[in-house]
Amino acid sequence: MKRSEINQIIKEAKDFFLEHHFNLPPWAFWSPEDWKGKYEICSEIVKNQLGWDITDFGMDDFHNHGLLLFTVRNGSLDKGTKNYCEKVMIVKEEQVTPMHFHWSKTEDIINRGGGNLILELYLADENQQLTDKFFTISTDGISRNLKAGDKVILTPGESITLVPYLSHRFYGEKGKGQILVGEVSTVNDDMTDNCFIDDAGRFPSIVEDERPIHLLVSDYSNYI
Numbered sequence: 001m002k003r004s005e006i007n008q009i010i011k012e013a014k015d016f017f018l019e020h021h022f023n024l025p026p027w028a029f030w031s032p033e034d035w036k037g038k039y040e041i042c043s044e045i046v047k048n049q050l051g052w053d054i055t056d057f058g059m060d061d062f063h064n065h066g067l068l069l070f071t072v073r074n075g076s077l078d079k080g081t082k083n084y085c086e087k088v089m090i091v092k093e094e095q096v097t098p099m100h101f102h103w104s105k106t107e108d109i110i111n112r113g114g115g116n117l118i119l120e121l122y123l124a125d126e127n128q129q130l131t132d133k134f135f136t137i138s139t140d141g142i143s144r145n146l147k148a149g150d151k152v153i154l155t156p157g158e159s160i161t162l163v164p165y166l167s168h169r170f171y172g173e174k175g176k177g178q179i180l181v182g183e184v185s186t187v188n189d190d191m192t193d194n195c196f197i198d199d200a201g202r203f204p205s206i207v208e209d210e211r212p213i214h215l216l217v218s219d220y221s222n223y224i
Helices: 003-019 039-047 217-223
Strands: 051-055 067-074 085-091 097-101 107-114 117-123 135-139 142-146 151-154 159-162 166-172 179-185
Touching (some): 003 051, 003 067, 003 085, 085 166, 107 151, 117 135, 151 159
Antiparallel strands (some): 051 067, 097 166, 107 159, 117 151, 135 159
């Protein structure tokens, strides 16, 4: 991805968050220069990967295969002081997050507003393969029995609980508008706890054609 594209995506995201009355912490709007010399007081942000996170999953086609996330709070697997995570995401119409599951994380995916979020679900096995097994999910505390490949549509206000090995692909429903998506989970570790079934990567390669307006979580080591 080009840095200019990332900057534009962030600008549009800030407008969308404002439209939906979702307020980010003040440091979300710091420039790269604002971060300098602040590692000691911001080490929790850096170590636990809080902040802006934009990915094209290595496919170089963000608008069709991509996701914008902002991690608001997160703990650490090796430090038990905080055992939860909260993220906010923006999913565009037909913008796919590729099929994947988590070995450890349990998460609630919540439609906070906008369009409809579609999830395709399979149960994976210990060999990282999708199975044809039936399984049970919970949507807002209501149990539902599903078969492999079933789709669940979350309208605004609805949520689903995704447990380890429950593989999921999601995207916005065509014609319904982009979606403000929330995530509440156990501790998140994007370096070790994502298993992509599709040929995808978690973080993008960035072409620095202009300076960043705000840092991504993958930028911290280069600027702070």
